[in-house]
Amino acid sequence: xxxxxxxxxxxxxxxxxxxxxxxxxxxxxxxxxxxxxxxxxxxxxxxxxxxxxxxxxxxxxxxxxxxxxxxxxxxxxxxxxxxxxxxxxxxxxxxxxxxxxxxxxxxxxxxxxxxxxxxxxxxxxxxxxxxxxxxxxxxxxxxxxxxxxxxxxxxxxxxxxxxxxxxxxxxxxxxxxxxxxxxxxxxxxxxxxxxxxxxxxxxxxxxxxxxxxxxxxxxxxxxxxxxxxxxxxxxxxxxxxxx
Amino acid sequence: xxxxxxxxxxxxxxxxxxxxxxxxxxxxxxxxxxxxxxxxxxxxxxxxxxxxxxxxxxxxxxxxxxxxxxxxxxxxxxxxxxxxxxxxxxxxxxxxxxxxxxxxxxxxxxxxxxxxxxxxxxxxxxxxxxxxxxxxxxxxxxxxxxxxxxxxxxxxxxxxxxxxxxxxxxxxxxxxxxxxxxxxxxxxxxxxxxxxxxxxxxxxxxxxxxxxxxxxxxxxxxxxxxxxxxxxxxxxxxxxxxxxxxxxxxxxxxxxxxxxxxxxxxxxxxxxxxxxxxxxxxxxxxxxxxxxxxxxxxxxxxxxxxxxxxxxxxxxxxxxxxxxxxxxxxxxxxxxxxxxxxxxxxxxxxxxxxxxxxxxxxxxxxxxxxxxxxxxxx
Numbered sequence: 001x002x003x004x005x006x007x008x009x010x011x012x013x014x015x016x017x018x019x020x021x022x023x024x025x026x027x028x029x030x031x032x033x034x035x036x037x038x039x040x041x042x043x044x045x046x047x048x049x050x051x052x053x054x055x056x057x058x059x060x061x062x063x064x065x066x067x068x069x070x071x072x073x074x075x076x077x078x079x080x081x082x083x084x085x086x087x088x089x090x091x092x093x094x095x096x097x098x099x100x101x102x103x104x105x106x107x108x109x110x111x112x113x114x115x116x117x118x119x120x121x122x123x124x125x126x127x128x129x130x131x132x133x134x135x136x137x138x139x140x141x142x143x144x145x146x147x148x149x150x151x152x153x154x155x156x157x158x159x160x161x162x163x164x165x166x167x168x169x170x171x172x173x174x175x176x177x178x179x180x181x182x183x184x185x186x187x188x189x190x191x192x193x194x195x196x197x198x199x200x201x202x203x204x205x206x207x208x209x210x211x212x213x214x215x216x217x218x219x220x221x222x223x224x225x226x227x228x229x230x231x232x233x234x235x236x237x238x239x240x241x242x243x
Numbered sequence: 244x245x246x247x248x249x250x251x252x253x254x255x256x257x258x259x260x261x262x263x264x265x266x267x268x269x270x271x272x273x274x275x276x277x278x279x280x281x282x283x284x285x286x287x288x289x290x291x292x293x294x295x296x297x298x299x300x301x302x303x304x305x306x307x308x309x310x311x312x313x314x315x316x317x318x319x320x321x322x323x324x325x326x327x328x329x330x331x332x333x334x335x336x337x338x339x340x341x342x343x344x345x346x347x348x349x350x351x352x353x354x355x356x357x358x359x360x361x362x363x364x365x366x367x368x369x370x371x372x373x374x375x376x377x378x379x380x381x382x383x384x385x386x387x388x389x390x391x392x393x394x395x396x397x398x399x400x401x402x403x404x405x406x407x408x409x410x411x412x413x414x415x416x417x418x419x420x421x422x423x424x425x426x427x428x429x430x431x432x433x434x435x436x437x438x439x440x441x442x443x444x445x446x447x448x449x450x451x452x453x454x455x456x457x458x459x460x461x462x463x464x465x466x467x468x469x470x471x472x473x474x475x476x477x478x479x480x481x482x483x484x485x486x487x488x489x490x491x492x493x494x495x496x497x498x499x500x501x502x503x504x505x506x507x508x509x510x511x512x513x514x515x516x517x518x519x520x521x522x523x524x525x526x527x528x529x530x531x532x533x534x535x536x537x538x539x540x541x542x543x544x545x546x547x548x549x550x551x552x553x554x555x556x557x558x559x560x561x562x563x564x565x566x567x568x569x570x571x572x573x574x575x576x577x578x579x580x581x582x583x584x585x586x587x588x589x590x591x592x593x594x595x596x597x598x599x600x601x602x603x604x605x606x607x608x609x610x611x612x613x614x615x616x617x618x619x620x621x
Contacts, residue, residue: 018282077621085487105495132335136332136336137336137338138336139297139323139336140332140336140338141325141338141349142296142297142323143295143297143324143326143328143329143330143405144324144325144329144349144350144353144395144396145324145325145350145352145353145399145400146324146349146352147324147353147355149354150353154349155338158340159339159340204486
């Protein structure tokens with residue numbers, strides 16, 4: 001493993017060829033983004049459902065906590081995560097003792113940081129789709145003999161699929177761009193926690209790194225555009241038969 | 244040993260406080276079609292939702308076919324999915340992410356015993372859904388959607404079908420189409436139906452029993468004839484459309500002049516040609532505004548239907564120019580005349596008069612097929 005922040009200058013590469021350094025950062029970004037999205041999706045659905053459908057005292061508190069990462073400086077989030085998930089932290093220590101899992105300074109930690117920062121965006125999109133589902137369709141399903149759990153999986157979930165998808169893509173895109181919380185929580189270790197934005201940061205810092213920085217910017221733009229186009233295409237396909 | 248099964252019955256006696264007004268529902272109904280009739284906002288939908296279990300009363304008891312589905316005192320409240328009901332909503336409410344077949348078979352996922360393939364094909368035939376089975380709700384017309392909604396509800400094989408203004412969102416042509424299908428359900432499947440409506444035309448055409456609602460209260464219940472011929476209930480049944488309802492039998496058609504002759508308890512009635520076979524039994528409504536009164540037998544008149552009868556009741560109010568006179572011609576017929584004519588002819592209860600009924604008074608909007616099937620014995 002190479003620990004130099006910018007091991008390959010890349011000047012000798014063609015425009016269509018990616019250096020091992022770039023491929024490493026790109027794959028790590030994808031891995032972190034996918035893990036963060038997949039891991040937080042069930043929780044986001046649950047919280048969105050609670051916020052959309054239930055009325056209980058203290059609901060504003062849950063709403064506030066969910067939206068907190070949207071307004072907090074990412075460095076604060078990173079530091080709080082470090083305190084909680086560090087090897088001696090209350091959650092990190094427990095995870096290590098019970099499961100032998102280390103979160104801090106690993107790619108898993110990068111995924112946790114991304115998930116926390118992207119969570120409010122995901123919840124908002126999914127909550128909006130829950131709000132738009134006609135409750136009377138669920139009542140119709142009940143009169144046809146479906147229990148609430150079956151109704152959720154056969155009626156509600158399929159109907160919120162477009163919103164679920166756009167929430168997931170939004171969270172994935174936010175993960176790709178995550179910087180502050182990640183660098184605070186898991187540092188900037190090439191091949192371990194150095195995602196695209198962190199690699200970009202390193203190359204800007206290093207002498208003679210502008211060319212690599214430019215290439216990383218292009219990779220980031222292409223990746224984000226591809227994610228958005230894919231989501232647009234899928235939601236149109238889904239919207240075709242909903243309504 | 245009496246092996247006869249208990250006749251189907253609904254028994255509702257419950258109250259619920261809502262914002263602005265309260266529901267106080269007390270009625271009993273048997274098989275056949277029971278109409279919950281009242282203006283919009285009279286609580287019809289809340290009451291049908293209480294039968295379905297989608298709304299809970301504050302107090303009281305709801306019984307469907309002998310089973311207590313709700314009892315506030317004993318904390319009984321069977322959830323909608325375990326009540327043996329089918330529900331056709333005003334808006335249809337087809338599942339947009341499923342095809343017509345998937346919508347129709349949705350109920351079968353949760354009831355392994357009900358709805359075999361034969362039933363499925365019978366109902367697809369009955370409702371003429373064969374050509375649209377693989378389409379999605381989005382591409383269906385309003386009438387097709389409502390037929391699928393009806394099919395979906397009855398494929399669950401309910402003991403009781405609830406229909407909440409199933410025709411309200413359809414235009415007139417489609418209304419007539421769907422009415423035919425509902426009549427087929429009633430006649431061919433002999434399904435007990437509770438039908439919510441604010442259209443007297445639909446009620447006269449379909450219902451056996453009317454439950455009259457006003458501001459959340461059940462104010463009267465009875466056969467269509469009893470309710471419609473009761474002058475006291477006219478403020479609730481609708482003054483403009485009001486008229487006597489009685490059963491008739493088709494005698495025959497006069498093809499030369501395009502007329503149909505109907506037999507009733509007071510003689511023969513000649514009306515514009517109706518689409519009904521000789522011998523079939525119908526229910527007709529004679530609107531009060533289509534009947535006129537004469538003191539002497541009119542000899543030279545264009546009116547084909549002249550009947551002698553006796554005045555049995557007069558309702559006159561100083562605030563309206565019209566008044567209602569009930570005349571017995573073998574069946575009670577209600578006539579609307581001006582108060583001025585009432586005075587000029589010095590009409591009073593017990594007096595003999597002649598009634599003239601226009602043959603155009605009865606059209607397809609004022610007849611029902613209420614008497615054509617075997618009614619269940621109670």
